[in-house]
Amino acid sequence: MVGVPEPHSGWTFITSHARVLAAIADNPNVRIRDIAAHCRLTERAVQRIISDLEQCGxxxxxxxxxxxxxxxxxxxxxxHPAEAGLSVASLLSLLVQDETDRARTPVPR
Structure with a gap:
C-alpha cells in the first residue's frame, strides 16, 4: 500500500466502510492488520466493517x-438514497488509483 497518511482529527469526506473497501480494491489479498494501519482503524473495527460489507453483498x-x-x-x-443508481465501481473509481496513475503520483512525505 502507498504511504500511510498523517493522523487527522475532525470530520472527513469518506466513511470508514469506503476506506476499507478501497484498501481491498487496491489489494484483494491485503491483511486486516495492513488495512487497519492504512485506514487508521483498529483491527477489530476493520473486521466488523468487512463483516458488514459481506452481509450486505x-x-x-x-x-x-x-x-x-x-x-x-x-x-x-x-x-443511500442520495446515491441511487451509483455502483460500487463508480465509488471505487474515485478512491482507487490504477497502477499507471500510482506510478506517476509521488508519495506525500
Whole structure:
C-alpha cells in the first residue's frame, strides 16, 4: 500500500466502510492488520466493517490457509438514497488509483 497518511482529527469526506473497501480494491489479498494501519482503524473495527460489507453483498471472502482473498461486487448499488443508481465501481473509481496513475503520483512525505 502507498504511504500511510498523517493522523487527522475532525470530520472527513469518506466513511470508514469506503476506506476499507478501497484498501481491498487496491489489494484483494491485503491483511486486516495492513488495512487497519492504512485506514487508521483498529483491527477489530476493520473486521466488523468487512463483516458488514459481506452481509450486505458488497464483498465476499475465500480462505486459502491463513490468507483471505476478497472479491468486491462492482455492480452492487450503493445503499443511500442520495446515491441511487451509483455502483460500487463508480465509488471505487474515485478512491482507487490504477497502477499507471500510482506510478506517476509521488508519495506525500
Amino acid at each position: 458488497y464483498l465476499s471472502r475465500t480462505r486459502d490457509g491463513r490468507t483471505n482473498t476478497y472479491r468486491i461486487e462492482p455492480d452492487k448499488v450503493l445503499r
